[in-house]
Amino acid sequence: MTTPPNMAAFNPPVQPGQSVLGQQAVVRSSAGGPVAENPVQLPEVAKLIDISKCIGCKACQSACAEWNDTHPEIGVNVGIYENPHDLTAEMYTLMRFAEYDNPDSGDFEWLIRKDGCMHCADPGCLKACPAPGAIVQYSNGIVDFISENCIGCGYCISGCPFDIPRMHPTKHVVKKCTLCSDRVAVGQGPACAKACPTQAISFGTKDDMKTLAAERIEDLKSRGYDEAGLYDPAGVDGTHVMYVLQHADRPHVYSGLPDAPQISDVVEGWKGPTKPIGLAAVGVAAVGAAAMGVLSRGSRITEHEEREAEGLVETTPAASDDRGHI
Amino acid sequence: MAPRKFSEPTDRILGTRPVEVRRYGAFIRVNHWFGAICFVLLMLSGFALFHPSFFGLTALFGGGQTTRWIHPFLGIALVISFAAMFIQLVRLNILRREDLVWTAHIADVITGHEERLPELGKYNFGQKVVFWGMFWLILALVATGIPMWVQYFPDLVSIPTRRIAILIHSISAVLIVLVFILHVFAALWTRGTIRAMTRGTVTGGWAWLHHRKWLRELAGRRGTNAAE
Numbered sequence: 241m242t243t244p245p246n247m248a249a250f251n252p253p254v255q256p257g258q259s260v261l262g263q264q265a266v267v268r269s270s271a272g273g274p275v276a277e278n279p280v281q282l283p284e285v286a287k288l289i290d291i292s293k294c295i296g297c298k299a300c301q302s303a304c305a306e307w308n309d310t311h312p313e314i315g316v317n318v319g320i321y322e323n324p325h326d327l328t329a330e331m332y333t334l335m336r337f338a339e340y341d342n343p344d345s346g347d348f349e350w351l352i353r354k355d356g357c358m359h360c361a362d363p364g365c366l367k368a369c370p371a372p373g374a375i376v377q378y379s380n381g382i383v384d385f386i387s388e389n390c391i392g393c394g395y396c397i398s399g400c401p402f403d404i405p406r407m408h409p410t411k412h413v414v415k416k417c418t419l420c421s422d423r424v425a426v427g428q429g430p431a432c433a434k435a436c437p438t439q440a441i442s443f444g445t446k447d448d449m450k451t452l453a454a455e456r457i458e459d460l461k462s463r464g465y466d467e468a469g470l471y472d473p474a475g476v477d478g479t480h481v482m483y484v485l486q487h488a489d490r491p492h493v494y495s496g497l498p499d500a501p502q503i504s505d506v507v508e509g510w511k512g513p514t515k516p517i518g519l520a521a522v523g524v525a526a527v528g529a530a531a532m533g534v535l536s537r538g539s540r541i542t543e544h545e546e547r548e549a550e551g552l553v554e555t556t557p558a559a560s561d562d563r564g565h566i
Numbered sequence: 567m568a569p570r571k572f573s574e575p576t577d578r579i580l581g582t583r584p585v586e587v588r589r590y591g592a593f594i595r596v597n598h599w600f601g602a603i604c605f606v607l608l609m610l611s612g613f614a615l616f617h618p619s620f621f622g623l624t625a626l627f628g629g630g631q632t633t634r635w636i637h638p639f640l641g642i643a644l645v646i647s648f649a650a651m652f653i654q655l656v657r658l659n660i661l662r663r664e665d666l667v668w669t670a671h672i673a674d675v676i677t678g679h680e681e682r683l684p685e686l687g688k689y690n691f692g693q694k695v696v697f698w699g700m701f702w703l704i705l706a707l708v709a710t711g712i713p714m715w716v717q718y719f720p721d722l723v724s725i726p727t728r729r730i731a732i733l734i735h736s737i738s739a740v741l742i743v744l745v746f747i748l749h750v751f752a753a754l755w756t757r758g759t760i761r762a763m764t765r766g767t768v769t770g771g772w773a774w775l776h777h778r779k780w781l782r783e784l785a786g787r788r789g790t791n792a793a794e
Binding site (some may be wrong): 533 | 676755
């Protein structure tokens with residue numbers, strides 16, 4: 241029934257598998273979309289990106305574009321390694337190359353971070369989305385965009401604390417990393433993890449990934465990275481893409497990784513109190529106006545007023561205009 | 567020409583027995599109903615995107631994608647329509663001292679004791695509230711709507727700014743629907759009003775009761791209009 245996720249480095253099973261990430265595993269759905277009544281309980285999965293092992297080869301980017309059959313535009317080199325220059329609707333993941341002068345050691349460091357969807361346990365995109373079922377979360381934690389339900393409003397872009405989703409300019413749907421939900425559904429790891437030559441990207445259950453991260457952090461600390469740690473931010477109830485950071489005390493040095501990401505209070509206010517209070521105000525006003533319209537007789541004009549008007553018009557001397565006409 | 571303080575050039579007395587008064591010309595009436603249709607469609611499509619329980623309204627527009635696409639264009643159409651109306655009506659909607667007295671006696675309006683109220687020009691305080699409410703809220707909605715229009719203005723503002731724009735857009739939308747309800751209710755409650763926007767005329771009694779200064783000015787100009 242539940243296929244345990246494999247470490248991405250393993251070869252995939254060759255026997256025909258059955259997808260475990262269908263509607264039966266949906267635990268959250270945007271705008272009150274359908275969720276499974278008794279969702280299949282899958283173990284939580286996570287992708288662990290060990291920045292200290294990354295060599296910036298972009299094999300993961302290529303594998304991502306290849307597996308997802310996206311067609312990023314041919315880029316232009318502007319003197320930095322980042323290419324494309326930002327995430328796009330055709331490029332779900334992007335190596336970001338930060339040149340970091342460490343103020344503590346005086347060393348120059350390449351901080352190469354693979355950017356992409358973090359698959360938050362509490363996803364801001366899902367909260368912001370107005371289209372039922374356009375964004376779903378499966379019981380293993382993967383947050384997926386269902387394009388046929390997407391209306392292209394871009395609210396998810398405003399909802400995301402990590403600035404990840406991108407609007408497709410011609411298809412008018414929003415795209416982002418799916419954590420290769422189609423591969424994970426049949427027991428394979430994400431394409432990026434499979435392609436990574438240094439195994440800087442690992443994939444497995446979230447528990448296993450935390451254990452692996454702890455080993456790596458211990459190793460890093462023994463090499464002098466005293467602030468090494470795991471990036472699994474509590475502000476979004478943890479993520480299903482985690483980083484091992486050499487400088488976990490300052491995530492922002494990794495090309496602006498948020499130090500304390502959380503769903504913006506503005507988004508919470510918009511999707512929280514504004515909707516019920518707004519609907520209640522409109523409902524009360526509409527019902528009140530209708531009730532008063534039915535119960536009161538309204539302001540009526542009587543014959544008396546019509547006579548008064550006739551009297552006023554007939555007794556008012558007409559002013560002469562500038563041409564002397566009366 | 568004698569100064570026009572409480573009326574428009576197109577306002578005039580058409581008949582005396584019974585008194586019939588022209589209140590709105592053809593252009594403003596056509597424009598009003600065009601704007602009204604835009605407003606109702608904006609409200610329906612906006613509600614669909616505002617709360618999931620109304621998402622079904624997208625079916626009226628041919629699905630979620632079309633609703634998302636058409637909503638901002640309807641907004642632009644409403645802005646143009648309202649701008650024309652604003653230019654025509656702004657002069658007579660400036661607040662005056664008698665509006666405060668009228669507002670203080672709002673209970674007499676509801677209980678039908680208009681004899682206790684000051685005489686008014688073409689608009690009372692309630693009508694002016696609708697006018698200025700529509701003005702400021704449409705301004706807020708278009709100012710916040712443009713940066714939300716991802717199809718054409720994806721990078722106009724930063725994401726944190728757009729979040730604030732969306733919140734203000736939502737709140738303004740709720741408020742303008744309240745103004746709309748007030749507008750429709752007052753037009754229906756005050757019998758004899760609707761024909762001002764359908765036929766363009768009101769009865770003398772209606773003008774005498776609700777807008778006597780306006781009627782007095784038109785009565786004084788009667789001869790001038792007939793001569794033209």
